[in-house]
Amino acid sequence: MTSEKSSPSPESTQNSAPKADVPEPSFGWTPYAELINGRFAMLGFFALLILELVTREDFFTWLGLR
Numbered sequence: 583m584t585s586e587k588s589s590p591s592p593e594s595t596q597n598s599a600p601k602a603d604v605p606e607p608s609f610g611w612t613p614y615a616e617l618i619n620g621r622f623a624m625l626g627f628f629a630l631l632i633l634e635l636v637t638r639e640d641f642f643t644w645l646g647l648r
Contacts, residue, residue: 605614634640642648
């Protein structure tokens with residue numbers, strides 16, 4: 583018996599969901615770096631909001647600027 587590898591039919595490959603265009607990590611000003619920087623900025627912003635809610639002081643008071 584011979585086993586033949588069957589390739590996917592053109593109909594099944596056209597109906598599959600498209601792959602997301604995920605940028606790969608690399609050095610410099612790349613889309614991946616901007617994506618990561620944006621995510622860390624969002625985390626920092628929400629951490630600051632939580633800090634202000636917990637301490638009942640605004641950011642400038644917390645830094646000692648007021």
